[in-house]
Amino acid sequence: MYTVSASPHIHAKQNVNRIMYDVIIALLPAFGVSILFFGMSALYTTLIAILSCIVIEFLIHKFLFKKQDFSIKDGSAVITGMLLAFNVPSSIPWWIIIIGSFVAIGIAKMSFGGLGNNIFNPALVGRVFLLISFPVDMTLWPKTTLNQSVDGLTGPTPLALLKEGIVSGKNIMQIKGLPNYQDMFLGNIGGSLGEISALAIIIGGIYLLFRKVITWHIPVFVLLSMFVFSGIFYLLNPYMYINPLFHLLSGGAMLGAWFMATDMATSPMTIKGQIIFAVGIGIITMIIRMFGAYPEGISFAILLMNAVVPLLNKISPSRYGSSLSIKK
Amino acid sequence: MKLRKKYAMQTFTKGGIHPLEHKLSSKQPIEMLPIPEFVQISLSQHIGVAATPIVKVGDSVKVGTCIGESAGFISARVHSSVSGTVEKIESIIDTSGLYRNAIYIQVHGDEWESNIDRTSDIVSKIDYTPQYILDKISQAGIVGMGGATFPLHVKLSPPDTTKPEVLIINAVECEPFLTADHSLMLEKAEEICIGISLIKKVLGVDSALVGIENNKPDAIALMQDIAHKYNGIGIVPLQIKYPQGGEKQLIEALLHKEVPSGQLPIVVGAVVVNVATAFAVYEAVQKNKPLIDRVVTVTGIEIPKPSNFLVRIGTSIHTLFEAVGGIPQNTEKIISGGPMMGKALIHSHMPVSKGTSGVIAVPYNLAHRDEPFNCIRCARCVQVCPMGLQPYLLQLYSEQRMYEQLETNFVLDCIECGSCSYICPSSRPLLDYIRLGKNKVSQIIRKRKQK
Numbered sequence: 001m002y003t004v005s006a007s008p009h010i011h012a013k014q015n016v017n018r019i020m021y022d023v024i025i026a027l028l029p030a031f032g033v034s035i036l037f038f039g040m041s042a043l044y045t046t047l048i049a050i051l052s053c054i055v056i057e058f059l060i061h062k063f064l065f066k067k068q069d070f071s072i073k074d075g076s077a078v079i080t081g082m083l084l085a086f087n088v089p090s091s092i093p094w095w096i097i098i099i100g101s102f103v104a105i106g107i108a109k110m111s112f113g114g115l116g117n118n119i120f121n122p123a124l125v126g127r128v129f130l131l132i133s134f135p136v137d138m139t140l141w142p143k144t145t146l147n148q149s150v151d152g153l154t155g156p157t158p159l160a161l162l163k164e165g166i167v168s169g170k171n172i173m174q175i176k177g178l179p180n181y182q183d184m185f186l187g188n189i190g191g192s193l194g195e196i197s198a199l200a201i202i203i204g205g206i207y208l209l210f211r212k213v214i215t216w217h218i219p220v221f222v223l224l225s226m227f228v229f230s231g232i233f234y235l236l237n238p239y240m241y242i243n244p245l246f247h248l249l250s251g252g253a254m255l256g257a258w259f260m261a262t263d264m265a266t267s268p269m270t271i272k273g274q275i276i277f278a279v280g281i282g283i284i285t286m287i288i289r290m291f292g293a294y295p296e297g298i299s300f301a302i303l304l305m306n307a308v309v310p311l312l313n314k315i316s317p318s319r320y321g322s323s324l325s326i327k328k
Numbered sequence: 329m330k331l332r333k334k335y336a337m338q339t340f341t342k343g344g345i346h347p348l349e350h351k352l353s354s355k356q357p358i359e360m361l362p363i364p365e366f367v368q369i370s371l372s373q374h375i376g377v378a379a380t381p382i383v384k385v386g387d388s389v390k391v392g393t394c395i396g397e398s399a400g401f402i403s404a405r406v407h408s409s410v411s412g413t414v415e416k417i418e419s420i421i422d423t424s425g426l427y428r429n430a431i432y433i434q435v436h437g438d439e440w441e442s443n444i445d446r447t448s449d450i451v452s453k454i455d456y457t458p459q460y461i462l463d464k465i466s467q468a469g470i471v472g473m474g475g476a477t478f479p480l481h482v483k484l485s486p487p488d489t490t491k492p493e494v495l496i497i498n499a500v501e502c503e504p505f506l507t508a509d510h511s512l513m514l515e516k517a518e519e520i521c522i523g524i525s526l527i528k529k530v531l532g533v534d535s536a537l538v539g540i541e542n543n544k545p546d547a548i549a550l551m552q553d554i555a556h557k558y559n560g561i562g563i564v565p566l567q568i569k570y571p572q573g574g575e576k577q578l579i580e581a582l583l584h585k586e587v588p589s590g591q592l593p594i595v596v597g598a599v600v601v602n603v604a605t606a607f608a609v610y611e612a613v614q615k616n617k618p619l620i621d622r623v624v625t626v627t628g629i630e631i632p633k634p635s636n637f638l639v640r641i642g643t644s645i646h647t648l649f650e651a652v653g654g655i656p657q658n659t660e661k662i663i664s665g666g667p668m669m670g671k672a673l674i675h676s677h678m679p680v681s682k683g684t685s686g687v688i689a690v691p692y693n694l695a696h697r698d699e700p701f702n703c704i705r706c707a708r709c710v711q712v713c714p715m716g717l718q719p720y721l722l723q724l725y726s727e728q729r730m731y732e733q734l735e736t737n738f739v740l741d742c743i744e745c746g747s748c749s750y751i752c753p754s755s756r757p758l759l760d761y762i763r764l765g766k767n768k769v770s771q772i773i774r775k776r777k778q779k
Contacts, residue, residue: 001661004425004674006760008746009667009695010504015753037331074701116702116754157504215711262708269718271711319577319716319738320342321589 010202014212016115018077018262022211026204027082027259033187033197039143046085046145048094052101057110060110072180075216076115083123086132086194087299091142096134100126120306121266123210124299132249133298141190157190162242163295171239180193187286198248205258214262217271221255225250225282228231233290247289255283256298266306273312280305334541337542339435339567340577343714345747347570347668349543353507353627353634354398358515360638361651363438367410368393368430369640370422374471376402379595385499387414392441392618395431398466404432405469409640411439412462423645423664423671423678428483430679433642444617449550450518450542451614459532463615464750467532468612469682470619472600474498474573475665481608483601484530486594493526496582497535497606500566500573502541503666506577506686508623509603511636517554523610524561531599533778536604537582541568570668571745575600577714588598589741604685624648630656638679645687648675667694668746701754707719709748709758715741719748721760726765728772731772734765740773742766 034042057077063066085103088305089098104126112118131138143155156164158179165175179189187197195201208214233241247253252260261267261281268274282300288297372378379396389395389408396406412435422428426768439445466481486492496658499521501509519612524536540548542565566572566581569577578600585596593600604622611617620641627634632653639648645664649655655676656660663670664684680687707717717738727734742762749759 001675002673003663004764005697005746007667007669007671007760008750009661009663009670009672009690010750011697011755012465013752014751015698015755016704019704019706019753045665053509080652114702118702160391198460202549232635261443264704266725267707269705269707269710304661316737317713317716317718318342319589319741320580320714321586321591324717 017075017215017233020079020211022208023079024075026207029203030194030197033195033200036197037187037194037257038142038171039145040050042090045090045097045193046082049085049097049101050078050081052098053077053105056102056105060106074115077105080122083259086216087123087127088138089141090193091140092137096130096137099131103129116265118265119302120261121263124260124303128299128303144188153171155190159295172242181249182243195252198254201258203252217274218262218267219257221278222282224260225279226253226286229283229286245286251296252298258303260302266309267311268312270315270317277305277312335682337567337629338564338581338709339569340580340681340714341574342716343712343747344569345712345750346748350504351507353625354510358511358623358636358638363435364519364643364647365435367433367640368420368679369406370428370430370679370681372428373406373477374404376400378406379403379404379406380427383414385416389433390416390439390441392444392620400575402479402482404471407469407618408433409621409642410435411435420664423673423681423684425671427688434634444614452522454525454529456526456778460698461526461530463511464613465609468618470605470612471602471682472620473608475683480605490594491597492531492533492594492599495531495533496578496598496600497524497536497538497603498573498600499540499603500537500578502573503569503668504626505688506626506666507628508636508685510544510547511660512604512607512623517550520603520607521554521558523606525558525614526604526609527601528599537562537564539564539566539578539582541566541572543568546690563745570760571714574714574743589738619682624684625686625687626652630691631656631689640683644677644679648687649676655689658691659689660695661690663688663690670713698755702755703754706753708751712747712751714745714747715743717742719762722759722765725763731768733754735769739765739769
């Protein structure tokens, strides 16, 4: 007697755990850069976030879901913890990060039913909750270790500098202290723990592409739409609006495009939907950055577009046999 | 060469996967399997009405004697594949998993019907009328040998309202492990081309396209060489992608046309025939030999010498495995057909039928399904679906018994290729539920039509 089941009888090797571990691996270069530039505080903050996310998920599974056989081995809590830590300043007090973890895992993820059922990106919900609740702690950006010579231990992010300058009526040329593109690319700038180095994040993103964990559509279209949207304004008035490259390399653009917007559970199912989703993120981000009160807006943009995903999932993929006689 | 250049690496456009090929037996020539001690010849080796037995217990039959007469419009004849005595007509579980009537024949010697040409001489004269060829095909009991087993004479008589324009020969063999068609092309290329010319004549079409996946370069080269001598046979190498052997996918890959939902290929002027079927047509028309044997791949990861055998229809699958050293200890599943769309067998003592292209012993680590996990909405199932459906959605609708939504989301377009279940990282039973939903929806539609 042999096992009988319906076809197919073979299966791909990639499972959920493997996907999650790949994402964790892809986050490691950015993690390394943040330890390099922010020192041990980056390490502690990230470890606290990961640990508290795992513990909170475990407690909810055990005492609220009352599940006998559950697995936190899938690694998704680790990713949430890492991404949350990557989105806060490295100097943040430890208890704030625990509150953030509770909101991210407890409210944004588990209250919807756990992995795959959440509507909003858990790490971003945690981050935005903290930003609104602890605006001071969340905007004290420690300077990088290579950049501490000048006055004080903290300093503004490039985007905050830009916003401040524009709000006070200066033009781009008059704003002092904007970093050069090389520092921005490598990560020698102020900012959230894991978002500073565009290079490290792109390396991680390429690893994800190579492992086929993500497709290129979302990151490319987020960055492209940001570039085009800000580029149009730059061409119209280069004194008021900065070079689009600056926008791509600053703030959470890279981290958001490669790791937050591509979160599987909260992005659309079809390629068409994903492109609309990504373009929406890019444009909303740029509107907030250029015309809003906050210097950075990609977290809000991703959360807003997360809310649109159920609607975008109404878009069907192009079905075989529906485009008869279009192709010749 | 011009054709090859023009069609270099064509494929279908939507979805598709790349499972490991595991074509372990691709270098093996076709071996004759010794005549078995008995055969069980099922009367339903085709889609449609089961054949009516025309022999009684105790009758003696020869190789090629008709033992089951076609019993309806969509039905096919069945012939004895051995000489011997009919011992019993019994109900057995065959490779479809259903109880079917089968004729049990005890083998004595190997005596063939006298009108069958058993020489290997190639007969290339084909000046027959289409009707004559069609009658021969019908008399020989030829069915689609790729697995679907649709009676060929019905497929080759399309309604008068349609006009066949091109014959497509399916030599893709996109399923992992299987190499039966591959080995057949390497050894019988000439015969296959004559068979194709015969089918072309029946349909009255000028051109035939043979689609072969690029993982069989030797077969492509040989077929191109031989096809030169025949008019209007084009050999088209195709990119390696599953499920390219699906009728609709193959039509798109070769003709860049899509078959509309719920319609047959003939509406775009195409008739698709398997390459092994073309060979059977050659044998039936030129050699007067009914469909009594076929090439079967016997393979598996742990099988010492995976092989391609020429097997008499009705031979026990167990005998096939014994010829390659027995079924390995850790075998979890025995599969008839390919691992993506084949059927898992409950035991190995089932007879080979006209549609059995291969039998595979799959060990635990390959066949094992992990526990299903939450859908993480990774969208892989949507990306790989060759029909452009949304498997995750269909599975949910089916699980929730929302049959109206299933129907409006085109569940009936599903070709059950299994790409979604294959790729799902959460091991969700996507295709299982979709199949269930398809059945329910077709029932509902049938009921609606009756009203």
